[in-house]
Amino acid sequence: MDLTQGTLEEKNNRAKKMMLWFGIISLIMSFAGWTSAFVVSSSRPDWLKDFQLPNAFIVSTIVIILSSFSFFLAKQALKNNKKQLTTIWLFVTLILGCVFIFNQFSGFQQIIDLGYNFTGPTSNVTMSYIYLIAVVHILHVVVGLICLIVVIYNHFRKKYNATSMLGFELASTFWHFIDILWIYLFLFLYFIR
Secondary structure (H helix, E strand, O other), rough: OOOOOOHHHHHHHHHHHHHHHHHHHEEEEEEEHHHHHHHHHOOOOOOOOOOOOHHHHHHHHHHHHHHHHHHHHHHHHHHHHOHHHHOOOHHHHHHHHHHHHHHHHHHHHHHHOOOEEEOOOOHHHHHHHHHHHHHHHHHHHHHHHHHHHHHHHHHHOOOEEEEEEEEHHHHHHHHHHHHHHHHEEEEEHHOOO
16 A cells, blocks of 8 residues: 555544554553563562462453443444444443553552552562553553543544544554553563562
8 A cells, every 4th residue: 555645634644543553662662671671670589479469450450351342332333323322432431441540549559558669668679660560551541541531522522423533543542552551461460470
């Protein structure tokens, strides 16, 4: 496919999609670096080998999978011109995204209750990595929620329809990416000691 072909709108759409993918690739590289550092650091003598992730992280993983599914259903409803159903699934996704963040902070509270803080005398290098990786991911979920709010706003303004949904698609792609990223991070943190 020749990227120079098409109308100006088609070229702009391709450029926006390409920019999103460049951002996603840079995020993949960042998280790959942090998880690699986690593996390298696991040989330290002060590394916690027997730590189990709090149950709140398991719950948040289920919630984020459900949110990806609800965003998919919203997109399918929009493609079928079911505006009211699209609205419902978008709000379900927004609520599930907020529930995900709540569960993440519950997980941090469980870690603190075990006596591990991010820094200071009660910190541990293992926990500091877990805090760093999870908090940076939460920041990206917040960005995803902001994108979702913009999509909901534009949906109410009737900006999207079955044939014109670029912003919707970009937000959906980013949301699915941060969901898949969390699943990877959760499995990594759960199984890699």
